[in-house]
Amino acid sequence: MKFQGTDAYVATDDLTIAVNAAVTLERPLLVKGEPGTGKTELAKQVARGLGLRLIEWNIKSTTRAQQGLYEYDAVSRLRDSQLGEDKVHDVGNYIKKGKLWEAFEADEKVVLLIDEIDKADIEFPNDLLQELDKMEFFVYETGETIKARQRPVVIITSNNEKELPDAFLRRCFFHYIRFPDMETMKQIVAVHHPGIKEALLTTALTQFFEIREQQGLKKKPSTSEVLDWLKLLLAEDMSAEDLKSGGASALPKLHGALLKNEQDVHLFERLAFMARGQR
Numbered sequence: 001m002k003f004q005g006t007d008a009y010v011a012t013d014d015l016t017i018a019v020n021a022a023v024t025l026e027r028p029l030l031v032k033g034e035p036g037t038g039k040t041e042l043a044k045q046v047a048r049g050l051g052l053r054l055i056e057w058n059i060k061s062t063t064r065a066q067q068g069l070y071e072y073d074a075v076s077r078l079r080d081s082q083l084g085e086d087k088v089h090d091v092g093n094y095i096k097k098g099k100l101w102e103a104f105e106a107d108e109k110v111v112l113l114i115d116e117i118d119k120a121d122i123e124f125p126n127d128l129l130q131e132l133d134k135m136e137f138f139v140y141e142t143g144e145t146i147k148a149r150q151r152p153v154v155i156i157t158s159n160n161e162k163e164l165p166d167a168f169l170r171r172c173f174f175h176y177i178r179f180p181d182m183e184t185m186k187q188i189v190a191v192h193h194p195g196i197k198e199a200l201l202t203t204a205l206t207q208f209f210e211i212r213e214q215q216g217l218k219k220k221p222s223t224s225e226v227l228d229w230l231k232l233l234l235a236e237d238m239s240a241e242d243l244k245s246g247g248a249s250a251l252p253k254l255h256g257a258l259l260k261n262e263q264d265v266h267l268f269e270r271l272a273f274m275a276r277g278q279r
Contacts, residue, residue: 001050009038009045010187018175019046025173028114028132028154030164033177036222039157042177043113046155053110055152057099059119065127068098068114072141091141100131104148112152118161125168133171180223182209192227193234203240204230207252211259216267221258229257 003019005011011019019042022029031039047054057068073094080088087093097105103112117125131137135148156172158164180188185205189196208229212220221229232254233243243253251268252258259265 003046003049006045006049008048008191009041010184010191011042011045012184015042015175015177018173022155022173023153026151028156028172030156030158030169030172030174031177032158032160032174034179034220034222035159036224037177037179038223039159039177040113040115043111043115043155043157046153047111050111050153052153053106053108054113055099055103055106055110056113056115058115059117059124061119061121063120063124065120065124066098068100068128069131069137069146070098070101070139071096095139095141100128100137101146103152104135104137104146106152107149109150110152112154114154114156116159117156118158118164122162122165126165129167129171179212185223185226188223189227189230193230196230196234197240199240200233200238200243201230203243204233207243208258211252211268214267214271218263219260221260225258225260229254232257 001023003011003016003023005016018031019029031042033039043056044054046052072091073096077088077091077094099112099114103110132154135151136145138145182205186201189201189205205226208221208226211217229252236254238253251265251272255265255268259268
C-alpha cells in the first residue's frame with residue numbers, strides 16, 4: 001500500500017515519503033503548515049490514492065476528545081424513563097458513536113482525518129493518547145471494549161496555532177508542508193486550471209510571490225487563494241499585459257482574492273502612493 005499522489009493533488013517527494021512512512025509504522029501522520037497549503041486535501045487524496053474510505057473529524061474550539069469516542073445521552077434516557085418508554089432498558093439506545101468508533105468498527109481499512117487539532121483545548125491531544133496508541137477504548141455504560149478491526153490510517157492536521165504536547169508528538173510521524181516554490185506552484189495550478197496561458201501564469205505568480213514577500217504583510221496569501229485569484233483572472237479574460245498595466249507597486253487586479261484585511265490593503269495603497277510620488 002503505497003501513496004504516490006493523484007492526478008488531482010501534486011505531492012512532493014518528501015510528502016509521499018512521509019505518508020508512506022506513517023502507513024508503514026502504523027503511526028498517526030501529523031501534518032503542519034500554514035493555512036491553505038493543502039493539509040486537509042492531503043487526507044482526501046491519500047484516501048483516494050489508496051482506495052480507502054475517508055472518515056472526517058473536524059475539530060472546533062468546543063470539541064472534546066470524548067466526542068470522538070462516543071457520547072452518552074443521559075438526559076434523553078431520563079426523559080424516556082419518565083414516559084415509560086421500553087427502549088430505556090437498553091443503554092445502547094442512548095450511545096452516540098463518534099468518529100473514532102466509526103473508524104475502529106469498520107470492516108475495511110479506512111483513512112481517519114482529525115482536522116485542525118490545534119483548535120481544541122490544550123488537553124485534547126493528551127486525552128486521545130491511549131486510544132490512538134492502543135487502537136481501543138472502553139465504553140463504561142455498556143462495559144464493552146471497542147477495538148479496531150483494521151488499524152486506520154490516521155492523518156492529523158495542525159495550523160500551528162498552539163504547541164502540541166510532547167507525549168502526543170512522540171506518537172506521531174511528523175511532516176511540515178513547506179510553501180510551494182514557483183515550479184511546484186505551476187504544477188499545482190496546472191491541475192486546477194489546465195490550459196492557462198504561460199505568460200499570464202508567470203506574470204500572475206510573479207506578482208503573487210512578490211506580495212507574499214512584502215515586509216509588514218499581516219496575512220500572506222495562500223495556495224488556495226492564488227487558485228481563486230487565477231480563476232477570477234480567467235473568468236475576466238485578463239491577459240499578462242492587463243496585470244502589468246497598474247505598475248509594479250499598484251494593488252494587484254482583483255486583490256480581494258489575495259489580501260484579506262484592510263491593513264494589508266492599506267499597506268499596498270501606501271506603497272503605490274509612494275511610488276507615484278517618486279516619479
